[in-house]
Amino acid sequence: MRWFIYLYPKIWRKRYGKELEQVLQQTGISVKVMIDLLFGILDAWQIELSERKIYGFRMDRLLVLISLLNVLLIVQLISLREVIMLEQIALIIAMLSFFLAVCILIVNMFKVGIAKGFSLNTRLGKLSIGFMGSYALFFVSFLVLAN
Amino acid sequence: MVKKGKFSEPSLLILISLAEKSRHGYAIMEDIQSNYDINLGPGTLYGAISRLEKAGYIRVLESEDRKKPYKLTKEGSVYLTQQIEELQKIATLGSKRLGLI
Known part of the structure; x- marks a missing residue:
């Protein structure tokens, strides 16, 4: 039940999180409540x-603009039959992300200890x-493009 | 001409609930459920509360309890009065056209 509240933006969660948790304890959780919460989360993020x-x-407009540019780029590359290039880009980014994730995890383990290093705190x-x-x-994008 | 309101139905129901007395989240839900038979979900309730608080139409009262009561502000009262007047205009026009009055 609580992890639904963690999906709200941080500022919103700080202000209304405890109250919402209290209300959820009284109403209980059902499919209808879960759907309502998901709409609430989308609404809070939109604001x-x-x-x-x-x-x-405005950040929402920037995100829409970046998404449109991405779609335009992908459509352009697909029409030029350069899917192989997209495949390679996806794989490079995936491998780079994996490398960075492992490096940061190791650094974190050295910094705060092995047990704490695996926590999300x-x-x-x-x-x-x-x-x-x-x-x-x-990596999923790479697999989709490769097939 | 009837102006279109800025807030949705749940927001108006919350303001009407708070016009009677200060209430916390769950009490607002119960009041709406008992008076209109509408089950307002917690997500919808707190979405509307956050908008109304941002607009300055309601404010939270300090409380030791985790349940924080909300109070209708003067601006909220003025806004609610305007909205009810608009709704009354709609109801009167509808009733006239149906020959009810």
């Missing part, structure tokens, strides 16, 4: 991203998991 700015540009631990996620994502 969060529309309020964050990078160099004066440290910033380096979170970063390592992030790179692992990137590795998984790009």
Whole structure:
């Protein structure tokens, strides 16, 4: 039940997390409540991203722009029959992510100890998991493109 | 001409609930459920609460308890009055056209 609250943006979670947890304890969890929470999470992120700015540009608009550019690039490369190049790029990024994830994990283990190094409580631990996620994502992309 | 409101139905129901007295999250849900037979989900409830608080229409009251009560502000009261007046205009027009009044 609690991990649903962790999906909300950090600022939102700090302000309403405990209250929402309290309400969830009283309502109990059902499929309907889970769907409602997922919509709530999307809504909270939409508000969060529309309020964050990078160099004066709204972050949600920047993300949409970057996504559109990515789609344009992929469509362009596919039409040029350069899927092999995309395959290689995906594999390189996947391997690089894996390498960085392992390096950060080792550094973290030296810094905070072996047992704590595997936990998600440290910033380096979170970063390592992030790179692992990137590795998984790009490796799946590579497999899809290769087939 | 009837103006389109900025907030959705759950937000209005929350404001109406708080117009009676200050309530915490679960009490608002119970009030809405008993009066309108609408089951407001926790995600929808806190989504609406965060928007209303950001707009300055409600504010949280300090409490030792984990359940924090919310109170309708003066701005919230003015906004709710405007919204109810708009809804009354719609209801009157609808009733007239149906020949109910």
